Amino acid sequence: MAAPQTPQVCRGIVKQVLSGDAVVVRGQPKGGPPPERQINFSNVVAPRTARRATANAPETVDEPYAWESREFLRKKVIGREVLFTVETKTPTGREYGAIYLGKDVSSGENLTELMVSEGLVTVRRESIRGESSRLVELEEAARSQGKGKWAGNDVDHVRNVKWTCENMRSFVDKAKGNPIDAVIEHVRDGSTVRCFLLPDYHYITLMISGVRCPMNKLDADGKPDKTSSEPFADEARYFTESRLLQRDVQVILETFSNLNFVGSIVHPNGNIAEALLREGFARCVDWSIATVTGGPEKLRLSEKRAKEKQLRLWQDYKPSSLGIADKDKEFTGKVVEVVNGDALVVKRQDGKAQKVFLSSLRPPRMAENDTPRPPGKNFRPLYDIPWLFEAREFLRKKLIGQKVSCTVDYIQPAQNNFPEKTCCTVKIGDVNVAEAMVSKGYATVIRYKQDDDQRASCYDDLLSAEAKAIKSAKGIHNKKEVPLHRVADISSDVGKAKGFLPFLQRAGRTEAIVEYVASGSRVRLYIPRETCLITFLLAGISCPRAPRQAPGGVGGNLPGERYGEEALIFTKSLVLQREVEIEVDSMDKGGNFIGWLHAENKNLSVMLVEAGLSSVHFSAESSKFSQTLSAAEETAKKKKLNIWANYVEDKEDKIEETMTERKVDQKPMMISEVNNDGTMFGQYCSDGSVLEQLMENLRKEFTTKPPLAGAYTPKRGELCAAQYIDGHWYRARVEKISGSNVSVRYIDYGNREVTQGVKCASLPAGFASQSGYAHELHLALIKFSKDEDSLEDAVGALKEVVMDKEILVNREYRNGGVDYVSIQRADTKADVALTLLKQGLVLLDERRDKRLQSLVSEYRSGQEEAKRKHLNIWQYGDVTDDDAHEFGMER
Numbered sequence: 001m002a003a004p005q006t007p008q009v010c011r012g013i014v015k016q017v018l019s020g021d022a023v024v025v026r027g028q029p030k031g032g033p034p035p036e037r038q039i040n041f042s043n044v045v046a047p048r049t050a051r052r053a054t055a056n057a058p059e060t061v062d063e064p065y066a067w068e069s070r071e072f073l074r075k076k077v078i079g080r081e082v083l084f085t086v087e088t089k090t091p092t093g094r095e096y097g098a099i100y101l102g103k104d105v106s107s108g109e110n111l112t113e114l115m116v117s118e119g120l121v122t123v124r125r126e127s128i129r130g131e132s133s134r135l136v137e138l139e140e141a142a143r144s145q146g147k148g149k150w151a152g153n154d155v156d157h158v159r160n161v162k163w164t165c166e167n168m169r170s171f172v173d174k175a176k177g178n179p180i181d182a183v184i185e186h187v188r189d190g191s192t193v194r195c196f197l198l199p200d201y202h203y204i205t206l207m208i209s210g211v212r213c214p215m216n217k218l219d220a221d222g223k224p225d226k227t228s229s230e231p232f233a234d235e236a237r238y239f240t241e242s243r244l245l246q247r248d249v250q251v252i253l254e255t256f257s258n259l260n261f262v263g264s265i266v267h268p269n270g271n272i273a274e275a276l277l278r279e280g281f282a283r284c285v286d287w288s289i290a291t292v293t294g295g296p297e298k299l300r301l302s303e304k305r306a307k308e309k310q311l312r313l314w315q316d317y318k319p320s321s322l323g324i325a326d327k328d329k330e331f332t333g334k335v336v337e338v339v340n341g342d343a344l345v346v347k348r349q350d351g352k353a354q355k356v357f358l359s360s361l362r363p364p365r366m367a368e369n370d371t372p373r374p375p376g377k378n379f380r381p382l383y384d385i386p387w388l389f390e391a392r393e394f395l396r397k398k399l400i401g402q403k404v405s406c407t408v409d410y411i412q413p414a415q416n417n418f419p420e421k422t423c424c425t426v427k428i429g430d431v432n433v434a435e436a437m438v439s440k441g442y443a444t445v446i447r448y449k450q451d452d453d454q455r456a457s458c459y460d461d462l463l464s465a466e467a468k469a470i471k472s473a474k475g476i477h478n479k480k481e482v483p484l485h486r487v488a489d490i491s492s493d494v495g496k497a498k499g500f501l502p503f504l505q506r507a508g509r510t511e512a513i514v515e516y517v518a519s520g521s522r523v524r525l526y527i528p529r530e531t532c533l534i535t536f537l538l539a540g541i542s543c544p545r546a547p548r549q550a551p552g553g554v555g556g557n558l559p560g561e562r563y564g565e566e567a568l569i570f571t572k573s574l575v576l577q578r579e580v581e582i583e584v585d586s587m588d589k590g591g592n593f594i595g596w597l598h599a600e601n602k603n604l605s606v607m608l609v610e611a612g613l614s615s616v617h618f619s620a621e622s623s624k625f626s627q628t629l630s631a632a633e634e635t636a637k638k639k640k641l642n643i644w645a646n647y648v649e650d651k652e653d654k655i656e657e658t659m660t661e662r663k664v665d666q667k668p669m670m671i672s673e674v675n676n677d678g679t680m681f682g683q684y685c686s687d688g689s690v691l692e693q694l695m696e697n698l699r700k701e702f703t704t705k706p707p708l709a710g711a712y713t714p715k716r717g718e719l720c721a722a723q724y725i726d727g728h729w730y731r732a733r734v735e736k737i738s739g740s741n742v743s744v745r746y747i748d749y750g751n752r753e754v755t756q757g758v759k760c761a762s763l764p765a766g767f768a769s770q771s772g773y774a775h776e777l778h779l780a781l782i783k784f785s786k787d788e789d790s791l792e793d794a795v796g797a798l799k800e801v802v803m804d805k806e807i808l809v810n811r812e813y814r815n816g817g818v819d820y821v822s823i824q825r826a827d828t829k830a831d832v833a834l835t836l837l838k839q840g841l842v843l844l845d846e847r848r849d850k851r852l853q854s855l856v857s858e859y860r861s862g863q864e865e866a867k868r869k870h871l872n873i874w875q876y877g878d879v880t881d882d883d884a885h886e887f888g889m890e891r
Helices: 066-077 111-117 134-145 168-175 233-244 272-278 297-309 388-399 433-439 459-472 494-507 564-575 604-610 618-622 626-639 685-704 788-802 832-838 850-868 882-887
Strands: 009-019 022-026 036-041 081-089 095-101 180-189 192-197 202-208 248-257 260-267 330-339 343-348 353-358 403-412 421-428 510-519 522-527 532-538 579-587 593-599 667-674 680-684 719-723 729-738 741-746 752-756 775-779 806-815 818-825
Touching: 009 036, 009 066, 036 111, 066 095, 066 111, 095 111, 111 134, 168 248, 168 260, 180 233, 192 248, 202 272, 233 260, 233 272, 260 272, 272 297, 330 353, 330 388, 330 564, 343 403, 353 433, 388 433, 421 433, 433 459, 494 532, 494 579, 494 593, 510 564, 532 604, 564 593, 564 604, 593 604, 604 626, 618 626, 667 685, 667 788, 680 685, 685 729, 719 741, 719 752, 775 832, 788 832, 806 850, 818 832, 832 850
Parallel strands: 036 095, 202 260, 353 421, 532 593, 775 818
Antiparallel strands: 009 022, 009 081, 022 036, 081 095, 180 192, 180 248, 192 202, 248 260, 330 343, 330 403, 343 353, 403 421, 510 522, 510 579, 522 532, 579 593, 667 680, 667 806, 680 775, 719 729, 729 741, 741 752, 806 818
């Protein structure tokens, strides 16, 4: 009889533990995934674990101690190198044998005996020869000691496995991004696994967020079809299997897609997503990368390294080139225009204007299912596309006139009749403009093909901001509250313009936004308060025309006049897309309004004249800015600026002013206010009864119809009613608004006050038509010292003489639309200015007007008297000497 053949000893690594009596052992990889063998323990049987239902089999539950048996063996051998022998092999190919931990079979630990001794498997006694078998002895010992399944209490050792999840969103929200202990049960592909979440035994399919590996497509039977698998699919699957399969990990649930959860896998040895990307087994995917716990930066960096090394999926990768010089990749400049909701015009430090688009950003646009606009309606995208106006306004208010830094991300080539686009990441300070837009819901993020890396450098931040905006239903993601802008274009309708003219004239200073600059003196304005568009022409000046498009767009561009382009650029730089104030005087026959435009309290007409880009028009003579414009033009002529570059002063025309008599027409007034700079406000005594009747009527109106506190919202430049400290209501103009504080000037008395918004009310009808009764006055031929103490003394003395007293006022001249007067006391006939000069409290401001020379001479004598006596500002000598600046005086 032949001796029994000694089984061959094989070596391998435990890939997977199927149950307490079966494992899958793999060999070493050689040019691809290694071979595998399933080894079943001879002569024993382990409890069977639960299985989920399939098309061919119903759901099963755990046999008692099945999970404990599987887990004991898994923790013992998973991933470790073992020795194994195959004792028998069935006709179906199933192999039975023994597995040993150790260097050789003789000294190694027999896992079959270990499992029997722990009471986790049952010995098949019918297959044992002889009652003295080693396995039977170990089983009897375990039974006697109550180990494992021999401990009883079977009910407590059966899991309640949850194979499905009814509400995935609720499950993710309940997890709150906290790590959950888990065991990876199956690796479907390199980036998709199935696992048990502990301790509740939820069985889930998990897609690793932020990445996607190649996959094996399934055939009709649901099995992998090797003929149509993607490149590197098997290698990627093995890479994940060898590191995660049946390992203890932690899972962070971040979102879900269809019936799969999406999240990150936390392993003590590192992040599997980063490892897959670093080795070129995976690509970053945009749809889930924004949800990655800890941010997507490490994933992007790992993918970048694989691209640089051209590993596996990236073996044919070729990096894209910007095609621009290094010095042009990053630049700083000032934003001068916002184009729609995704582009800016930036004036670089070298003076060149460059149009840049915000990278990977799509502004609001008409939805494909929107109702088409009626035929013939003038379609204005800025106002008719929902949220586009809000997007433009957000950029305009934040960026116009501000310094920004631009980093070029990519150049989008010209296509579909659209020119080439320079796409940049734009920052103001540390704030990413595109990210701020997306977070407000004013734009969406463009989705790209997987291999397209022509995108924003902060693309993941944009995706994250968009996800938050969608969750909060902000902006364009709010389908319930869609803004509507019913904007009337008055500039194209002469009839409407005529009807609107009186209203604008009465309104005084009105806030507006400059939408377009056609030339140095012609702009298009949007008036927010009235939601209308008007064409506005600057009054008082003649400005050279800029080059413009021919009427009807036929014939190209018409040439402009000399310095017309410069005037256009000048006006654009000051007012384009900025908030301004306008005063409407009249209208031309084309329905264009004519008036004065103030940018930051500066008259644009005056600024154009000062810059030598416009001349004064004869119509300015009757305006309140006549002298200011004339003085500005004289200054430009002297400096030979722009249009005056070749100006030669005609000396024959410079004829000395003929001597005329000073006109004396004194009128009684009451001074009600004197400012700290010496400016006075007063009412003519002839208006006294009218003013008193007006105030009486206003008080009766508010007594019978008291205003509702908070119902009125003050706006700068608006005429309203304000409640003074005496409890009465007076007419006032709003000058400034700061939070709940409102600065007003009482137009009938001249005094200013900072009050609360709740103490302001809408002015009743009929009380706004009359102009203010307080007239601004300045002392003629007088200037105040710049020294604070001397100024305070002079103003104090002036108040004491004129406040709340009847005085006689004679207008001597006007300057800048303001009256300069001489004042006499009604009782003593004493000249107030002469009195102040004699007291050494003010300085003489000499003028060359011959008609004033007698008054100047009288005032000069009074000043000389104060000098001799060293009174007040003259106490240390002549302050008009060269050292006067040391004392804050004027020369």
